[in-house]
Amino acid sequence: MSAPQLAAWDNARNNLKEIRPLTDEEVQKDIELRDKFTEAQNRLKLFQILELNYREWSAHQRKFIAPGPRKEDDHLTFDRLMFNFLSSAYGVIEHFEVSYKQRYRKDQTKLAEYKSFLSKFCETSWASAFFMDFRNYAQHFALPIGHCSRNESTHSITISITHSAAQLVKEYSGWKRSRLTAEHGDLDLISLTEEYFQRLRIDYAAFVVKYFYPELKDIDAFYWRLTQEVREKYPGARMVFLTEKEEKKDRARISFRWSFEQPPNLVFEELGLSHAR
Secondary structure (H helix, E strand, O other): OOOOEEEEEEOOOOEEEEEEEOOHHHHHHHHHHHHHHHHHHHHHHHHHHHHHHHHHHHHHHHHHHOOOOOOOOHHHHHHHHHHHHHHHHHHHHHHHHHHHHHHOOOOHHHHHHHHHHHHHHHHOOHHHHHHHHHHHHHHHOOOOOOEEEEEEOOOOEEEEEEEEHHHHHHHOOOOOOOOOOHHHOEEEHHHHHHHHHHHHHHHHHHHHHHHHOOOHHHHHHHHHHHHHHHHHHOOOOEEEEEEEEEEEEEOOEEEEEEEEEOOOOOHHHHOOOOOOO
């Protein structure tokens, strides 16, 4: 094969469709951008880990709300899953905060920008401020789930996963960002977790991309254009680059053996980030 082919891969049907040869410019652009994407992917895996932990937390809520008797210790499971989520969220912020301060340690303007961003991040999302404090509470004082309950009636099942603000304030005084008080009442950890997750993958991720990987927008634009070209012909297929095609004839039967590369299709989503197109 003289040049890689733009192709569509349907994993469900184990089927590959050739579309056209890549241009020389596209081949060179792919070589240039793939290395940058791989570098970003390695560091931004923290956002993917965060997303996996959030999905697992959400998945157990769906199990908890399903009809029928419960055989496992759900309180223990929610404690474990919340610990995982808090740890991965802390890992995202700690990793990039330290890296940012090292990169711009001699630039007071840039350091002030991060301080201002983090302050606004907490001011505009109380859930984010709370969880940044709550992680320290869970790490050093007590398990994160205060109370979980499941109410099953004839027509519906409702669940509740909460913690008492009064109890948290009584046991721990380090609520510097959230300024938590007993007046906050019972805290709905389900909705608060959802908001914090979204703020991390949208707002915090946008800051990280802006200062660490501004080229991701160009990378996304390049691969997204090729992905759209594939999906116009084969909706739901994955955009791939066919690099080898071997044809074998056995009497009346012809079989093919393909070798293909899988470049990113949705760059930001595949990095665990959110991006509006």
